[in-house]
Amino acid sequence: AQICDFFEAHEGSPIHQLSAKHGMDSSELPGGDLDIPFGYGELISRLAQPLVDDGTIRLGHKVVSVETSSPRKHSKSVASEVMVRCEISDGDEQVFRASSCIVALPLGVLRSGLDPSHSNGPLFSPGLPGSVSDAINNLGINVMNKLELTFDSRWWPRGLGWLDIGSSLPGRSPTYHPFSLFLVESEATPSKPEAPNVLVCYLTGEFAKRAEQWTDAEAQEECMEAIRRADFPAMEGSAGEVPDPTGVHMTRWLSDPFSKGSWTFLAKNSGLLSMKTFRKDKECQKRGLFFAGEHTCDGSRKGLDIGTVHGAWLSGEVAAKRVVGSN
């Protein structure tokens, strides 16, 4: 059960859906670990802000369709035109035209865009080549959510790092892990008395899907019940009792229309070829379509790791070089 727990927590998916051949394939990058003050979002905001300020990144533009001119048969070079239609506010839209486009939409959004009953119609027109839509459908999309709980005072032993609750449930385990892993995201210390006391509970796989249906208040109630059942106050250095949190927030990456899942995993019937297809499909390239994002990372170079931030970043650089090379 512990091995299942470990893989499922890492991959965010029930073990019976994971490819036995792949998984945990990431390369090790040089350099040590760093803590980013105020969280990871701070890094992204700082990198993106200058581009938002100069208008290169347009926030509030929801891509609703990507239209391309069909490639001419047997033609090696054809002037492609890509037309990207965006919804910007109620009813308003803006259209962007270019000779090439790097599509960095997440895999879940791409998959829902293939669905003919999609609210805005198909995302790609004409439809994507079969090999690319197969890759979109065959790769796995996992669910990992965070339930963040803020407490007025720290009740866990100082400097703990994380808390684990054995998650075996009669009839449910080993592929169902309610409230098993908590990270101490922040805690007040004598040198930082103003720091908030925050525990983040990682919810994975089938349990994460179920939890998305709860309100934040319901999730808090269920989670606090699990924490109290675990009898943490018995730990050395714990406060006598666990207080109620003063703040709660849960992510819902599967229901979020801008993610529709957390990240990609290699499911039973998929392999590295599925990711390579995104980067190498010739028909897409003739149409001026290039793909980037964590789901396009096939490990073919160091750092091009599926399901990671650095992989997503590198895939963007690789795609940009291809666009430059194709023009």
Ligand SMILES: Cc1cc2nc3c(=O)[nH]c(=O)nc-3n(C[C@H](O)[C@H](O)[C@H](O)COP(=O)(O)OP(=O)(O)OC[C@H]3O[C@@H](n4cnc5c(N)ncnc54)[C@H](O)[C@@H]3O)c2cc1C
């Ligand atoms: C809980 C959790 C923990 C993780 N931990 C780690 C970790 O420790 N290390 C690590 O390396 N990775 C981690 N990851 C994975 C990492 O976050 C992803 O691999 C990475 O963010 C993927 O980047 P991306 O650019 O491919 O996709 P995204 O970050 O999803 O970016 C896609 C962008 O497209 C936008 N978008 C979606 N639809 C539309 C639309 N229709 N129109 C316009 N824009 C749209 C979205 O808003 C988003 O900004 C974690 C993920 C989760 C959920």
